[in-house]
Amino acid sequence: MTNNNVSEQEPCDHPAKKKRGRPKCFDEQQALEKAMLLFWEHGYEATSISDLTQALALTAPSLYSSFGDKTTLFYKCIDYYLAHEACPIEAIFLEAKTAKVAFELFLYDNVQRLAQPDKPSGCMLVVATMNCSDHAQEVQHNILEKRLKTKQKLLERLQQAVAEGDVVETAPLQEIADFYATVLQGLTIQARDGANVEQLHKVVEHAMRTWDLF
Numbered sequence: 001m002t003n004n005n006v007s008e009q010e011p012c013d014h015p016a017k018k019k020r021g022r023p024k025c026f027d028e029q030q031a032l033e034k035a036m037l038l039f040w041e042h043g044y045e046a047t048s049i050s051d052l053t054q055a056l057a058l059t060a061p062s063l064y065s066s067f068g069d070k071t072t073l074f075y076k077c078i079d080y081y082l083a084h085e086a087c088p089i090e091a092i093f094l095e096a097k098t099a100k101v102a103f104e105l106f107l108y109d110n111v112q113r114l115a116q117p118d119k120p121s122g123c124m125l126v127v128a129t130m131n132c133s134d135h136a137q138e139v140q141h142n143i144l145e146k147r148l149k150t151k152q153k154l155l156e157r158l159q160q161a162v163a164e165g166d167v168v169e170t171a172p173l174q175e176i177a178d179f180y181a182t183v184l185q186g187l188t189i190q191a192r193d194g195a196n197v198e199q200l201h202k203v204v205e206h207a208m209r210t211w212d213l214f
Contacts (some may be wrong), residue, residue: 036077099161
């Protein structure tokens, strides 16, 4: 993450392109990162346009011109988070030889990301819309769909394990996926409440002992 302070910056005038959009004088990816950190730390509704313009060193018109409205910017920040901060679940599940190892590596990787000293704690997909009002139902639903996609990937990895003979056919796959998705969300809340990496690792250890009980 870069920590360079960006002074008040506007899209630059260019003689040849004054009428058809102007090249931006700021780093859009850096701006997205800063906006993402605000939404991640304070949540969607609690982060105001004023907070965003101050952090990004842009005027409100420039912010809207570059990223659209607040909701559009938030969605772009979620995409940035998934690309740069979230656990690479596909890569982990592809490389792990068994479903149990896949789930264990997935949880441990998440722990390292949930309690970073230089980043907001918890998973942005959980904490950014926790306290939203009814006015943000569409945003909440959008983020819920992304969380459900993660749980679906857990279920699909279990189904793969059954096909490979790694997990017995009678195993309650949906219950297993539900359980570990719940563990993941619980880790987020614990991290948000100040639990450190060592404490979260202990939670994962106990959660993986549960594997053989299903």
